[in-house]
Structures are given as structure tokens and as C-alpha cells.
Amino acid sequence: MQMRDGAKLHYIDVGRGEAVVLLHGFAMQGALWLPFALRHAHRYRFILPDLRGFGRSHGLALATPVLLDQHANDLADLVRGLGLHDFRLGGLSMGACTALQYHRRYGFEGVRAYLHIDQAPRVLNAADWQCGLMGDEQDQRLSEWAAVMEQLEPWRGRSFRAIPVRLRQRFWHVLSDFYGSAFHRRGWKQTTRLARYERFVQAVAPTRHWTIYLDCMRSYLHDNYDWRESLKSLDTPLTAMVGMQSAMYPAEGQLHIQDLVPHARIERFEQCGHAIPFDAPIRFQRGLGRFLRETADAGLARPRPTVGLSRAA
Numbered sequence: 001m002q003m004r005d006g007a008k009l010h011y012i013d014v015g016r017g018e019a020v021v022l023l024h025g026f027a028m029q030g031a032l033w034l035p036f037a038l039r040h041a042h043r044y045r046f047i048l049p050d051l052r053g054f055g056r057s058h059g060l061a062l063a064t065p066v067l068l069d070q071h072a073n074d075l076a077d078l079v080r081g082l083g084l085h086d087f088r089l090g091g092l093s094m095g096a097c098t099a100l101q102y103h104r105r106y107g108f109e110g111v112r113a114y115l116h117i118d119q120a121p122r123v124l125n126a127a128d129w130q131c132g133l134m135g136d137e138q139d140q141r142l143s144e145w146a147a148v149m150e151q152l153e154p155w156r157g158r159s160f161r162a163i164p165v166r167l168r169q170r171f172w173h174v175l176s177d178f179y180g181s182a183f184h185r186r187g188w189k190q191t192t193r194l195a196r197y198e199r200f201v202q203a204v205a206p207t208r209h210w211t212i213y214l215d216c217m218r219s220y221l222h223d224n225y226d227w228r229e230s231l232k233s234l235d236t237p238l239t240a241m242v243g244m245q246s247a248m249y250p251a252e253g254q255l256h257i258q259d260l261v262p263h264a265r266i267e268r269f270e271q272c273g274h275a276i277p278f279d280a281p282i283r284f285q286r287g288l289g290r291f292l293r294e295t296a297d298a299g300l301a302r303p304r305p306t307v308g309l310s311r312a313a
Helices: 030-040 067-082 094-106 135-155 165-180 186-196 211-222 251-255 281-294
Strands: 011-015 018-023 044-049 087-092 111-117 238-243 265-269 307-309
Touching (some): 018 030, 018 094, 030 044, 030 281, 044 067, 087 094, 087 281, 094 111, 111 281, 238 251, 265 281
Parallel strands (some): 018 044, 018 087, 087 111, 111 238, 238 265, 265 307
Antiparallel strands (some): 011 044
16 A cells, blocks of 8 residues: 555455454554454454564554654555545554544544554653653663664664664564563573564564664653543544553553543453563454454443453363
């Protein structure tokens, strides 16, 4: 699909029926939704984009320096290009950030219902907000990001293989720690340690356009990703899934979404971390099914402001 700057965004289009757009998280790709989407593909048409810089859209440069403005613009172009109307939208982590930025820039006209997966309404901590990215560890973790970014910046414009081995290793260690924060289950956390080994992690995080990872880090460090005010105007039915043991975004801050959007329905995933579809796949599949069923009627009623509990797998 061609974007406004001429770039061609890759996406998967599978199934038939009412449209559902699902947005992946950082260093992921749209195909990771397929195990969940295929079960419903006989009734719904799933649009699974690779956000710019990731998956098969990895080679696309940013046309605007604000990462989530870029992703929101691309989503708007995708929706317009496919002629989507009255569609459901869902996003995990960076995908949820993209959805919130899309709402702030374009509104949710045409969005039938929104599925918000483990993302706080503000990224950076502040005097009135201490539940941002990495919670209490934010200063330490982001300072590690900043140090690696500073060392890598002089290599911008060079191939990733030209970067000294020790610096590449440090980059992969930081990325491995970031991946590890996404999971609560021990098996997944152990698997993320493979991200420290270049030949393994490049299958997930290709490096042909490696500076996209620097641009993502810079954007999270410096851009204004605070959606608390814009969320107050969101009148679309909203389901928020919260990993109650999320190390990426503390659950306390995510639960604040219901204060901002009183009609939101909150699903708490106990013993689950940030990457809910992968930490709790059976429970997530059930939750996705509920989201689709409860928004099935065209004359959609607003969800009741109650808190739902996911059943154990």
C-alpha cells in the first residue's frame, strides 16, 4: 500500500467480513497476529500491517522525525487506501501508542471499537505521573538507552556490520533486556536472552535499516507521548487488556484509563506480563473473541464501565 510520501507499506489481508486492524509492538511484525486472527478469519477480515521500520516494512525511512506521528499517518493512509469504514482497531504496546496517536491526530470516526493491549496513557514519568515506561526503573533504563544511542550515532549512514563488535554486542544486550521486560513467564524471559546473540536476533530485528531502532529510542525519550487529555474525548467503545505483572508499564497506570474513559471495559490478566498475546495466548484468544462478539452488532451499545476478569488458561 502506497503512503503519502510514496513509501509502500507491507500488510497482510486475510479473511472475509467486517474489518479488524491489528497493530503490533516494537520489533514485531503483523504476521505475529496470524495465530489469533486465523481462528476468526471465516467471519472477519484482518488487516495486519508491518509498521514502518519493522517486518517487511523495515526498509522504509521515516518521513517525519516523530515516530508515532509517522505510524499514525501511515495508519490513516492505509485506512483510506483500503476504503475501511466501521472497522475495529486493536494495538499492543507500540501498536497501542500508534492507535492513541491516530486518535489524537485524526479522531476515531470510522472506528467501531478499540482494543487496547498493555499500554499506559503516558510514556515518560513526570511529577504527576510515575507509571510510565519501565515504571520506577525508567531513569536507569532510559539512561542506558541514551548511552548506547550516543555511541551508535556516529555510525549512522554506515552498515551495521561496520560498527565495532563490542558496540554491537552492547546494543543487543540492551535490546535483550528490553525484550525480557515484556514477559512474565520464565520460559519466554529465557528465550529473550537469545537476543544477545546477533545471528539469532537478526531474524526478528533485521539491521539493513538499523537506525530505525535509534529513531524509536530517541522518539520515546524526547517526544510528547501523553494521551491523558485526548483520551477524555474518546467515545468509541474501548476494551483495555492489562497484564497485572507488566514490567514494561505498571498495571496501576494502565488501570487509570478507566478514570479517563469511564465507559472503558478493563480485562485484568493475572500472572501475565506486557506481551499478553504471548504470555497468555489462550486467555488472549478468549478475550479477542469476546471483543469481536460484543462489537458484532452495527447498532453498537457502549460497553458498561465494569471490570472484567480473564479466566485462567
